[in-house]
Amino acid sequence: MNLALKEMKKNKVRFVILGSIVFLVSLLTFIISGLANGLSQDNAALIKDLPAxxxxxxxxxxxxxxxxxxxxxxxxxxxxxxxxxxxxxxxxxxxxxxxxxxxxxxxxxxxxxxxxxxxxxxxxxxxxxxxxxxxxxxxxxxxxxxxxxxxxxxxxxxxxxxxxxxxxxxxxxxxxxxxxxxxxxxxxxxxxxxxxxxxxxxxSKSDFLNTIPSYSAEQMSLNMIVWFLVVISGMLFAIFFYMMNVQKIGLYGILKAIGLKTSKLFKMIWTQMIVITVISLVLSITLSQVFNQFAPQGMPFSLSFATITQLSIVFLIIGFIGATISGIQIKKIQPLQAIQQGEV
Amino acid sequence: MTQFTMENVRKTFTNGEVQEEILKGINLTLKEGEVTALVGASGSGKSTLLTIAAGLQPTTDGQVIFEGKNMTTLSADQVRQVRASKFGFVFQFAHLVPFLTVEEQLLLMLEVSESPLKKHEQQREVERILKLVGMDHRKNAYPSSLSGGEKQRVAIARAIIHKPKVLFADEPTASLDSKRSKDVMELIRNLTKTLNITTLMVTHDEEMLMYTDQVIKMNDGKILQNVN
Structure with a gap:
C-alpha cells in the first residue's frame, strides 16, 4: 500500500503549499542560473568557446x-x-x-x-x-x-x-x-x-577566466545566490517534514507498535519528497524555458540542458538529505510514547 | 494449550541515582480463548506488565515465553515480527491512520503482518471482519467522520484481521461512554471466544470485569490476587 500517495491525496492543501514553495525556489534558481550562464557567456564567450x-x-x-x-x-x-x-x-x-x-x-x-x-x-x-x-x-x-x-x-x-x-x-x-x-x-x-x-x-582555462576583471566577482555572487536557494529548498523539506513528523509522532509510534518497519516510514517521506520535487522541477523547468523564449532581447540568459540536469539532481539530493534529517526523529520514536499519548 | 507465560519478570527504572522496581517478580499464565484483566491502582505496574508482555519494552530480569520461545532473548527485529504477525493491539485511543479509509486500515495491517492472502482474498477477509465488528457499512469512511465507538470498533478489527494469537488491550473502553464500553467489551469477548485468541487487558472499570475469564489484581509491582 502506498501510504505516501494516500496521505498526499488526503492532505492536498498541505502538500500543494510545500510544492508551490519548492516550485518558486527552483524557478528562481533556474532563472538566476540562466542569468549567471548568460552573463558568463557575455563576459567571456571568446575564451570559454576555446577547447581545454x-x-x-x-x-x-x-x-x-x-x-x-x-x-x-x-x-x-x-x-x-x-x-x-x-x-x-x-x-x-x-x-x-x-x-x-x-x-x-x-x-x-x-x-x-x-x-x-x-x-x-x-x-x-x-x-x-x-x-x-x-x-x-x-x-x-x-x-x-x-x-x-x-x-x-x-x-x-x-x-x-x-x-x-x-x-x-x-x-x-x-x-x-x-x-x-x-x-x-x-x-x-x-x-x-x-x-x-x-x-x-x-x-588553465578556468584559472585564466578568473583573471578577467569582473568575471569571478560577477560569477561568484550569482553562484552564491544559486547555492543559497538550493540549500534553502533542502531546509524547506527538513522543516516541513520535521513539523509533519512532530504532529505524527503518536501515529508513527502506533504503526511501529503494530509492527510496521521504520524503513517503510522513511520510504514514505522519501516518496513524498520525490513526488513534490519532481512535479515542482517539471513546472519550473517548463516556465524557465518559456522565460528563455520571451526574455527581453539583450538580456543575457542561457540555460543549458546540462545545467538543468545538474541543478535538478542537486535539488533531489538536497531534498533527500533534508527529508532524511527530519526522519531521524522517526527512528527515535518509541511505540510506548505513542501509547501514552492521546489521539492523533 | 497454554501459549503465553511470564516467569519471575522484574522491571527496574533508573532515574539518576534512584532505582525504582516497578515489577517485582511476576509469574503469569494466559490461556487460549480467555480474556484476562489486569486491575489495580495507578502505579501498581499493570500497564508496564502489559507492554512488557507485548514486546514493547524489555524486562530487567525474567522470561516471557510465547509459543515456546523466550521473547527476552530475541532481537528487536524478531520482536517486531512477532508483534506484526502474532499480536494484536487495542489502545485507549483508536489511533487510526487519519488518511486511510476504514477498509485501508485493515489492508495496511494485513500488509504489515505479511499476510499470505492474495489481493482478492484480503479484500474478502476485510469485508468479513468489518461485518463481524458491525462496521461494513462504513468501509469507505475516513476516521474523521467516525464516532468514538466506531473508531474503537475499527481499531479492534485492525487488531484481529491478521488472526493474532494474543490480543493486548490497554484501557480499550476508557475513552468511551458506558453503553459503547459495554458494546466494545462484548465484542472483544466474542472475538476472543470465536477466534480462540488469548486476550490480556488493562482496565480501571470494574463493570468490564464481567466480560473476563481471569482477573489479576496488582499492587506495588506484585500480583495480589488471581481470580478465575
Whole structure:
C-alpha cells in the first residue's frame, strides 16, 4: 500500500503549499542560473568557446593579461614546438560605424589558427550582435587610432568579451592601433601545466577566466545566490517534514507498535519528497524555458540542458538529505510514547 | 494449550541515582480463548506488565515465553515480527491512520503482518471482519467522520484481521461512554471466544470485569490476587 500517495491525496492543501514553495525556489534558481550562464557567456564567450588547454602570459604581468607582453623569441619557440598553439591579444576599443556612431568592441588579433577568425589587412569580422546596431557585411567602419578603414567581411555568432562584441582584425592593423609588436597571450590546446616556459606563467582555462576583471566577482555572487536557494529548498523539506513528523509522532509510534518497519516510514517521506520535487522541477523547468523564449532581447540568459540536469539532481539530493534529517526523529520514536499519548 | 507465560519478570527504572522496581517478580499464565484483566491502582505496574508482555519494552530480569520461545532473548527485529504477525493491539485511543479509509486500515495491517492472502482474498477477509465488528457499512469512511465507538470498533478489527494469537488491550473502553464500553467489551469477548485468541487487558472499570475469564489484581509491582 502506498501510504505516501494516500496521505498526499488526503492532505492536498498541505502538500500543494510545500510544492508551490519548492516550485518558486527552483524557478528562481533556474532563472538566476540562466542569468549567471548568460552573463558568463557575455563576459567571456571568446575564451570559454576555446577547447581545454593552457594559457600563458608574462609572469611580470601580475596575472593581468593586458599588461602581458610575450617577446617574439619565446612566442616563436612555443609556436614551433606546438603546431596548434596560437598567440593572441585582446584590447577594449571602439569602432565608428558608417553613420559615425561609436560602438564598443573588444579587438582581437591572433596568429594563424582555426581557433580564431582569419582576417586580412583592413578587414574586420564582427560579432553578430552588431547586426542589430545596423552594421552589415561590406560596410566601412573606422577607428580613431587607425589611419585606414575596415571593411566588414563577415559576422561570427556569440563571440563576446567583457560584455562587448568581439572585432577580429589583422595583427598589422592591431599593431598600428595599439602601438605594440608583442602578443599578450599564447594558448596551447590540449596543453598541460607541466609544459613550462621561462618567464611565462601558465593558466588553465578556468584559472585564466578568473583573471578577467569582473568575471569571478560577477560569477561568484550569482553562484552564491544559486547555492543559497538550493540549500534553502533542502531546509524547506527538513522543516516541513520535521513539523509533519512532530504532529505524527503518536501515529508513527502506533504503526511501529503494530509492527510496521521504520524503513517503510522513511520510504514514505522519501516518496513524498520525490513526488513534490519532481512535479515542482517539471513546472519550473517548463516556465524557465518559456522565460528563455520571451526574455527581453539583450538580456543575457542561457540555460543549458546540462545545467538543468545538474541543478535538478542537486535539488533531489538536497531534498533527500533534508527529508532524511527530519526522519531521524522517526527512528527515535518509541511505540510506548505513542501509547501514552492521546489521539492523533 | 497454554501459549503465553511470564516467569519471575522484574522491571527496574533508573532515574539518576534512584532505582525504582516497578515489577517485582511476576509469574503469569494466559490461556487460549480467555480474556484476562489486569486491575489495580495507578502505579501498581499493570500497564508496564502489559507492554512488557507485548514486546514493547524489555524486562530487567525474567522470561516471557510465547509459543515456546523466550521473547527476552530475541532481537528487536524478531520482536517486531512477532508483534506484526502474532499480536494484536487495542489502545485507549483508536489511533487510526487519519488518511486511510476504514477498509485501508485493515489492508495496511494485513500488509504489515505479511499476510499470505492474495489481493482478492484480503479484500474478502476485510469485508468479513468489518461485518463481524458491525462496521461494513462504513468501509469507505475516513476516521474523521467516525464516532468514538466506531473508531474503537475499527481499531479492534485492525487488531484481529491478521488472526493474532494474543490480543493486548490497554484501557480499550476508557475513552468511551458506558453503553459503547459495554458494546466494545462484548465484542472483544466474542472475538476472543470465536477466534480462540488469548486476550490480556488493562482496565480501571470494574463493570468490564464481567466480560473476563481471569482477573489479576496488582499492587506495588506484585500480583495480589488471581481470580478465575
Amino acid at each position: 588547454g593552457q594559457f600563458y602570459m608574462n609572469e611580470d604581468a601580475d596575472e593581468t593579461y593586458n599588461l602581458s607582453r610575450i617577446d617574439s623569441s619565446t612566442q616563436d619557440e612555443i609556436l614551433s614546438k606546438q603546431k596548434d598553439a596560437v598567440a593572441f591579444s585582446i584590447q577594449m576599443g571602439f569602432i565608428n560605424d558608417k553613420a559615425g556612431k561609436q560602438q564598443s568592441v573588444a579587438f582581437v588579433t591572433a596568429t594563424d589558427s582555426p581557433l580564431f577568425a582569419n582576417v586580412k589587412h583592413q578587414e574586420i569580422i564582427l560579432d553578430s550582435s552588431l547586426k542589430d546596431k545596423g552594421i552589415q557585411i561590406g560596410d566601412t567602419v573606422t577607428n580613431n587610432q587607425f589611419s585606414g578603414k575596415f571593411i566588414v567581411k563577415d559576422f561570427v555568432e556569440q563571440k563576446k568579451y567583457s560584455h562587448a562584441p568581439v572585432a577580429y582584425i589583422s595583427m598589422e592593423d592591431y599593431q598600428e592601433i595599439y602601438r605594440v609588436k608583442e602578443m599578450q597571450l599564447v594558448f596551447t590546446p590540449d596543453g598541460d601545466a607541466s609544459q613550462a616556459y621561462t618567464g611565462l606563467q601558465a593558466f
